[in-house]
Amino acid sequence: MTVTNALWALVAVAGVPLVLGSYLFAVEAVLRRRTARFARRVRPWLWLAPALILLLAFLVYPALSTAVLSFLNANSTHGVGFANYKYIFTDSNMLIVLRNNLVWLVLFTVVTVVLGLLIAVLGDRVRYEGAVKAVIFLPMAISFVAAGVIWKFMYQFQPAGTAQVGTVNAFLSAVSSGFKPQAWLFNKSQNNGALIIVGIWMWVGFAMVILSAGLKGISVSLVEAARIDGAREGQIFFSIILPLLRSTITVVATTLIITVLKIFDVVYVMTNGNLDTDVIANRMYKEMFNYQNFGRASAFAMILLVAIIPVMILNIRRFGKSGV
C-alpha cells in the first residue's frame, strides 16, 4: 500500500460521483433555459445518457459482436454460416453438454426452491429460526470456486477397507455397514448429481431467505381463519399459502434459472468437465481460451443468451406489473 495508490483510490471513489453530479448539474442548468415541455421530454434521456452509453458500450456492442462472431470461423477471418451451431447441436459430445445443462436447469431449480420453501415454512414455526436461517445462508457468502474446493475434499475417495478421508464416504460408511465408498465425481452415473448438490447447497440459503420473507408477508389472520374453519395443515399449505407465495416463488425461480444457465466454476474446479459433466459455460471457456476458436465460443455464448431471453421477458413483465 503506497501513498500514490491511496490517492488514486480516493480520486476514483470520490471523483466518479463528483463527475456525475456535475454532469447532472450542468444538464439542469442547460434545461432551465428551455421550455418546460422540452425539458420534460428531454430530461429523462439526458439523465440516463451516461448509463445508456456505458450499457451500449459494454453490453449491446459486445452482444452484437458476439452474434456476428458466431457465424465466422475460429480466427474470425471468414464466414462459415451456421456451421458452429450445427456442430453444437449434432456432435455427440456437445449433445451431452446440452443435456447436462438441462439436467442442471431442472434439478437445481426445482430442488432448491422446494428445499428453500420447506426450510422457510418449517423455520417459521420454531423459536430458533434465526439460527437455522443464519447457518443455511452461510454458503451464499463464499464463491462457487471455494464451494467447489470444499466439496472436492468432501467427495474424496479411498478404496474400501481403508480409512476414508472424504466426509461423504466417511459418513456413509459409518452410518450403513455394507456401504462401498464411491468416487462420486468420477462415476458417470453420480458425478452430475454430485455437482448439482454443491450448487443446491450454495443457493438454498437464498431461496429460503426470500421465501421466508414472502411467507411472513402472508397475514396471520388468513391462516387462523382457515384453521378455525377446520382446514388441515396440508390443505392450508397447498390451497392458501402456496398460491399467495406464487410471485415470490417466481422471483426465486427466475433468479435460480439465470444462475444455473451460467454454471461454470463448480464444474471447472471439481471435474473440469471430464466424464460427461461438461456444461456450456465450461465448453465456452475451453473453446475461447484454450483452443482460441472464437467462432464456436461465440456460438455457445449466443445459445446461452437465447436460452435466457424467455426468463428475462418474464422478469421484466413482472417488474412492470407489481412493484416487486
Place this chain on the structure above:
Amino acid sequence: MKRSAVFVLALIFSSALVFATGSKEGTQSGTTAKVGGSVSVLAVWGGQELDIFNSLVAPFTDATGIKVEYEGTRDLDAVLTTRVAAGNPPDLAALPGPGKMAEFAHQGKMIDLSAVLDMAQMKQNYAPSWLDLGSVDGKLVGVFTKASLKGLIWYNPKSLSAAGIKIPTTWDQLMSVDQSVAAKGVTPWAVGVESGAASGWTGTDWLENIFLKMYGPAKYKDWYEGRLAWTSPEVKAAWQAWGKIVADQAMVYGGSQYELSTNFGAAFTPLFQSPAQAYFHFQATFIQSFIQKQYPDLKPVDDFNFFGFPAIDPKYAKAVEIAGDLFGMFKNTPQSSAFMKYITTAQAQDFWVKPADGISPNRAVPLTDYPDPLSKNAAQILTSADIAVFDASDMMPSKMNNAFWSAIMSYLANPGQLDGILADLDKVRADAYSGS
C-alpha cells in the same frame, strides 16, 4: 444533513483504503548498487515445487535486487494463451513443452534468445538436441532448465524382495509378474491421474512410452505430428496394451475409482504401506521429491527405486522419453534478461537437482550434485540415451493435448468405449492440426 455527510465521507475514505491495500503494485526498494525492478514469471508450480523455485530465486534477488513476481496455475495453457493474445504476457514463462512454444513463436510473440544469452556458452553447456528442441525456424526461443525422464517404474525394493518378485525387463515378463501378484489377491499397480485442469496427463505419459517401445521414434513422431490416425491399428494396439493393466480392476489399487480420483502426487502411497498394497508405480523422475516429502525417512535405492520401462520390441529397448520445462521470454527487459541468464546457469539449476526435483540438461552441473544414486542414475540415463524422444502430448497442439487428457479419463471410466473414444480423438485431430 451533517451526519449523513460525515457518513458518506467516512465511506469514501474506508473504500479508498480497501482499494489501496488491494493493490499489488509495489516498488522494490533495492540498494542503489543493484538493478532493482521486477520480472514476472508464469509457471505451473505450486506447493512443494514452488518452495523449490522460491529458494532458487532467493540468491538472484539478493544479488541483483530484482524481485521475481511469480504466478502459478495448473491451467497454464489457458492463462498463458489468453495473456499473450491480450498483449499482456508475463515477462517469462515456464512453458510445458515445445508444442505450445512453437505456436507462440509462429505468432511472433517470443523473443529470440540468441540476443539475450551467450550462445557460445550455451552451445558448450547444452547438447545440440536440447537447443534444437527449444528452437523454432532456426531461432532459439526456449531453454530447457529442468528435465525429467519419463517411463520409469517405481517400486519398493523391500516389498518386492519380500514377495519374491524379480525386476522384469520385457513387457511379457511384466505381464506375468502382474498375473502372479494378482493371483495372490494383491493389486500390482498404483495409478492416479487426477491433476485439476490437466487431469489425465499421467496416462498420456504411459501410453506414449508403450507406443514408443512398440513402434519406435519415427512412428512416434508421425503420431504427435498428426499424421497417424488415432483409430489406426498401431495406436489402438498401444491403448489395448495399456488397458491390460489399467482397465483390469484386479491390477490397479482401488480400481478405476481410485485411478480417476487420486492426484498424481499422492498415488504412490500404497507402495509404502505395510503390508504393501501395490508394487509398481509408473511415473517420471520428479516423483522422487514427492516421495521424499511425504516419507522423509525413506532412503533412495533401499526403500524406493526405479527400473526403466520394459522392452516390447527389442529394437527400441533403449528408447527413452524425456520431458522438460523450458523457459521462454515474451518481454525483453533488463530484469527479464538477467533472470533468463541466471536460470540457464548450473548454479540456478542446482536448486532443482539437489532435492531431486529435476535433472539438469546443463552439462556444467556435475553428477555429484545429484543427491543420491537414484537421481544420478536417472541423469546418466538421460544424458547418454541413444534414442531420446520428447513427451508426445507436450508436442501436440493444445486442443489435441487437452482431448488426449480427457480421453484418458474417459477410457479409465469406461474401457469398453475405446473405439468411440479413438474416433472422437480423430475428430479433434482433424480440427487441431488444420492450423485454424
